[in-house]
Amino acid sequence: MRKHFQPQKHYGITSAISLAPPREIDRQYTKKLCDAMKPFGVFEDEEELNHRLAVLGKLNNFVKEWIAEISELKNLPPSAISCVGGKIFTFGSYRLGVHTKGADIDALCVAPRHVERSDFFQSFFEKLKQHEEIKDLRAVEDAFVPVIKFKFDGIEIDLLFARLALQSIPDNLDLRGDSILRNLDIRCIRSLNGCRVTDEILYLVPNKENFRLTLRAIKLWAKRRGIYSNMLGFLGGVSWAMLVARTCQLYPNAVAATLVHKFFLVFSKWEWPNPVLLKQPEDSNLNLPVWDPRVNPSDRYHLMPIITPAYPQQNSTYNVSTSTRTIMSEEFKYGLSVTDEILQGKAEWSKLFEPPSFFQKYKHYIVLTASASTEENHLEWIGLVESKIRVLVGNLERNEYITLAHVNPQSFPGNDFVSMWFIGIIFKKVENAESVNIDLTYDIQSFTDTVYRQANNINMLKDGMKIEATHVKKKQLHQYLPPELVQKKKRSIAELNRSSNGGSSKRISLDSSHLDSSRDTDSGTPFSSPTSKPSKPAFDTDDRCDKRHLVLCVYFYRCVKCISCIPRCSVPLYVFFFFMVTLDEEKAQIHIVMLSKCFLSALYFAASALPSNFLWRAPQHPVQHLLLKTRACPSLSLAQVS
DSSP states (O other): OOOOOOOOOSSSSSSSSOOOOOOHHHHHHHHHHHHHHHHGTTTOOOHHHHHHHHHHHHHHHHHHHHHHHOOOOOOOOHHHTTTTBBBEEHHHHHHHHHTTOOOOOOEEEOOTTTTTTHHHIIIIIIHHTTTEEEEEEEEEEOOOOEEEEEEEEEEEHHHEEEEOOOOBTTTOOOSHHHHTTHHHHHHHHHHHHHHHHHHHHTTSHHHHHHHHHHHHHHHHHHTTTTTTTTTSSOOOHHHHHHHHHHHHHHTTTTHHHHHHHHHHHHHHHOTTSBBBBBBOOOOSOOOOOOOOOOGGGGGHHHHHHOOOOSSSSOOOTOOOHHHHHHHHHHHHHHHHHHHHHHHHSSSSSGGGGGOOOOOOOSEEEEEEEESSSSHHHHHHHHHHHHHHHHHHHHHHHHHHTEEEEEEOOOEOOTTTTTEEEEEEEEOOOOOOGGGGOOOOOHHHHHHHHHHHHHHTTTTTOTTOOOOEEEEGGGGGGGGTSOHHEEEEEEEOHHHHHHHTOOOSSSOOOGGGGGOOOGOOGGSSSSTTTTTTTOOOOOOOSSSSSHHHHHHHHHHHHHHTOTTTSSSTHHHHHHHHHHHEHHHHHEEEEEEESOOOOHHHHHHHHHHSSSSSHHHHHHHTTTTHHHHHHHHHHHHOOHHHOO
């Protein structure tokens, strides 16, 4: 009897890249990935999970009780009141199943048509206020998506409200159908959007457990690398979820370890601004605005569109700027290089979650300081300031002398009721830099004016609320930050040896087009610091190490050994031990393992004393090329030599 082959279900707008099943080693790497994430508190234990379920159960009953009371006040018949219903839906990280320890819960209160929004923010708010387990209660009725925030038995909850055009709300109500949006006001549609998008994402992934574990890893990585913030122009939780979901669609049978690697592979090569779509957009004829660059000219300027799968489709990354896209693109490439190492057995998963050296990366920074006179005013003030930081980043990006503005999403405390944010700056290289005056006054003043104007418009501005933005050089950061954040992380001899011996795959070189401050030379702007030290170049290692290394090193050693003006026991040995020559398929490269001023000086004397026939015999070889450069210019910096 012939067996009929049933093709695997198709996910996404294209066919899968690979349907390969996981191997045993892939499962082993996945277990190691789980173990590496545990110290970061990404998994809740059973007791905490049950506590959340209990709180949500209480809140759901609380909502039903309130809706019944409102229905009675509005003279509904007893038969209708008994079945009027009401329900709490969750969305965001909790609904996706990827929330971390202590995370808040995003929830939606769905009510029938006779319950008004004003009822929610008045009578329901008062009912919450009387509940002994409710703490820190506050309403934000004039927000883009109105919300009531509170703590219920220690669990933080953000509760939205949607009034549907239905007589009652059954317990089995499904929000995924587009017809549920008919005859709703725009605020209810926005409130429903979170639940509808979350449910659609879960529906569109082939394996929910693999998706969840992969998303946990990617969210942890993004937070550790400082690129998790929709407000500041990076990506928020729903955007990261959609990127992971698209990866799962392309590799439907892969386990989490493979999916994390494929995530970096796919999005390090993604050609932005081509949009990321989980399914083909559908028109439900409800005349709601949707993301469509063919119709909406403003949509054509979105730099990194990731489109929500539920109607009305929107771009979840409209805040992304030129700088933040550049930073994230480089992080995708770096993530790919690290996961390459991990899956080759050359590194552990913990390396993926190592934070970047933000305060060593740039030579120039903007320090943004927000201060207030009381703790309550301070919390209110920093919320507004943080929401406007991307305005400052945009102003800096439009400055003709600035290549990149990199905001660190983490804020740092100053003195009493003071918070600080730091923005790394890369200036363009310009000719005749000494005569160029780069003035950031207008960019900063325009930003502060925007913040003060917004504070006035919403009656927030109070005495003592101030905001300042100051340009500083890297060497001045110690005035604002603790030493452990500013000091450069020293590498051990063992780490240096591992790097030089081909123990890792090629690193991403972050130059001026790729975020490396070493390209932002001191001569490029009047803000340059003559004392700034060039950063070490990234080692470009290769596994093709063979006897040719030794031959080249010995050849170089013998050439230097003949110099009569330098003791034979010093410089030749330094040269021999401080340099390693590696050959790849295209050229030989010098890898500088350690370098000091003394060694540069010694190398200059060595180059001066070497016979000219050595220097000119094969100038295309990197050893001769290095010596030629050093002989011509003894003041070469490390960055120039490499």
